[in-house]
Amino acid sequence: MTSQLLKGINVLEIAEVWAGPFGCSLMGDLGADVIKVESYPRKSETRNAGDPKLDPRVAEGEGPIYERINTHHHGNRNKRNLALDIRTPEGREVLTRLIKWGDILVESFSAGTIDRLGYGWDTVREINERITMLSLAGWGQEGPYLGRIMFGVGFDAMAGHSLIRGYQNGTPEEMIPILHSDATVPLTWIVAVLGSLIERERSGKGSYIDLAQIEDLAWQFPGIISEWKMNNRVASPVANSDPSIVPHGCYKSAGEDSWINIAAETDSQWESLVTMMGHSEWAELKHPWSSIIGRIDSRADINSHINQFTKDYDSFDLADKLQAQGIIAAPVLSPPDPLMSPQLHDRNWFQIIDHPYIPERLLGGFLWKIEPDPPSWDQRAALVGENNDEILMQLGFSSDDILQMRKKEVIGDSYDEATR
Amino acid sequence: MTQPLNGLKIIEIGGTVSVSAAGKKFSDFGANVIKIEPPSVSDVRKIAPFPDDIFHIDKGAVHLAFDTSKRSIVIDHLTNSGKEIIQRLGKDADLIIMDIPVTEAQDLINIFKDGDNLLTNVVTITPHGMTGPYKDRVENDLTLFGWSTRSHRHSIAGREPLRYGPYAGVVQIGSTAAAVGMAAVWSKRNEGMNRLVDVSGVEALMGNVDSGFFLWAVNGALQPRSAGQSSGLYPSGAYKCKDGYMLFSAGRDPVYSRLCNAIGRPDLATDKRFTDPEEKPKNFEIFKKILEDWLATRTKYEAFDELQEQGVMCCPVLDASELENDPQSVYRKSYITRNQDGIGDITIAGPPFRMNGLYSDAWESKPAPNLSEHTTEILQEHGYGTQEIIALFRAGVTT
Incomplete structure (x- = not known):
């Protein structure tokens, strides 16, 4: 059984992609009962793929493609699945009962959509005054951009972050899309919704939380706005360097596309590093590089020497050697490399999941360890509609009601068989 | 309070x-x-x-x-x-x-x-x-x-x-x-x-x-590194406009078709050069020029308004000097x-x-x-x- 910190909290998810669903999985990791209301008969965004032979997101196997896509698995563990068409009268009745059941409703439609569907905050709190509703539209629920649509990569660009992320002297055309809001927004909204439940202890009522993903990105890089406001400068990319620390960078190691990150933040770490490089004289007082000022003045030369030193070493081996001398150093891992980490194996971080349509593989583990009740992967990413009957019966629907809903495709457990 | x-x-x-x-x-x-x-x-x-x-x-x-x-x-x-x-x-x-x-x-x-x-x-x-x-x-x-x-x-x-x-x-x-x-x-x-x-x-x-790692772990396939403008599923990435750059995530339908309509080229939505998965990568430069020609006559905020009006997923790329004055930032403080x-x-x-x-x-x-x-x-x-x-x-x- 997984952690029990949030035992007794019912979470209702009507959300797509990651910022909503992944946070709901984290709530599930912590013991909440999470029901994912999955779009039906239209597939969720994370279940869409192209030709499985061409799309690297699709795992090998025989089952439906939409059950084998990695982007869906990563963000849907530890929850139950109800595939429901909420635009039908029957679907609306189911959703109404779920709202009565829930402590927290998470929705991630573009602003205004949930209102048009008839489940704006005023309606939701009329159904259940104790529920908290979280809306995750990228630009929030009010303002001139109401209803505009974009993925997280766009919020990153509009928050000013994209232009400081790339290579030094790079161009925006080289911009590398990232999904930082998907990774960090859930961590904020968990604090927000649990805060609202504490507030509910006082007021007896749930809250409405408007989390604009772009605003959650804004606080994370205070240097961007401050550099402009304090010093009238537009921050530019520093890549892997640090203006105040040399060396501080990513260096080539032996093997194709193999790299190692190294930093010497103190004179002592510098001395250890150059001793390993066979140049202990660079740390002697008479040498200009023995001081941080001298090192900053010679950043390019020093980086060149370190690259010469690292290029013949295996990144893991060299990191071990440097760490043994107290130097900040780590291999830059490519996606398969974590399996080589003795640390992660020692901590039993990897998880093996039994899933009917994807091969048995070691998957990534949890964001934290907890004593005395550690998290566990009790429920793999559920198949579409896998828990339809169980959830509907829990809500008081009869077997005949469920049969009728299935006939009308209000619910379903196969996108391939949907006729609408 | x-x-x-x-x-x-x-x-x-x-x-x-x-x-x-x-x-x-x-x-x-x-x-x-x-x-x-x-x-x-x-x-x-x-x-x-x-x-x-x-x-x-x-x-x-x-x-x-x-x-x-x-x-x-x-x-x-x-x-x-x-x-x-x-x-x-x-x-x-x-x-x-x-x-x-x-x-x-x-x-x-x-x-x-x-x-x-x-x-x-x-x-x-x-x-x-x-x-x-x-x-x-x-x-x-x-x-x-x-x-x-x-x-x-x-x-x-x-x-x-x-x-x-x-x-x-x-x-x-x-x-x-x-x-x-x-x-x-x-x-x-x-x-x-x-x-x-x-x-x-x-x-x-x-x-x-x-x-x-997590994405790799499910299927054991390395994802392509998607830096810059995608030449396979476009437009995706940053494209130059009159006063800066616009970021797009509009390579898939229905958003792609909306974009074609918005820039006055609905024909591109059904043109096999841009819809056939095998043909599309070969014709990236053609499409890029069409889009950049359209963008060249518009500021990023003009393009943002026009394209979002048609449901196109896009936004301007802003730097620090522009953050405070973005209309949404001003409205929401x-x-x-x-x-x-x-x-x-x-x-x-x-x-x-x-x-x-x-x-x-x-x-x-x-x-x-x-x-x-x-x-x-x-x-x-x-x-x-x-x-x-x-x-x-x-x-x-x-x-």
């Missing part, structure tokens, strides 16, 4: 960027957050920029932004006298979050234990966790990010992997600690049970949703200006979420504290007498 976390008492220990980011999630919403700083000066106070580029221990931008609404006390947690103070401060705390080396963290955990019984919630933040062969390794923002597999994704093939930006990794690790810490607080209020939570920086980053003693007006991001209509002008965030500003006040609150406080100062336990 009552804020949602009024009444919570949170102790943060370590002075790092991670623990400061974690504490901010509580202090900005009404919790009583006591920031215990080391005598050696908190890392978070050392980070530029500083006003007019002049270093000052109380004026670093990251400190000013992340330590809002906290109180600062300096305690040497390595001394027995310091541990005694921390024990007294933490006795009735809802949560203690610490980011210090493993052996030091274990020492402090022990003072909050009565046998096997944990007396309060404790979250530790360490690079690799409290156990395992790497537990004593020294890492920083750069190396932690490299571990996470995300640097590798964030790169152009053949060139060095990149972190997302300075401190992105350690801020995320702090946010991770805050999320699980808040869950521990909730559980304690409901069931009276305390938790010991071990947040490994590597696991917090690698286990999150944009980890390259996404950035706020506050008076900070010794500096004057400073600008920081507003609240990351709005609860029940609580907007920036009503948000009760207070300025970040000067170093040790509240040492005497906090010690007095916890029962220390005047002579005791002087003795602690004389012994170098506080400053």
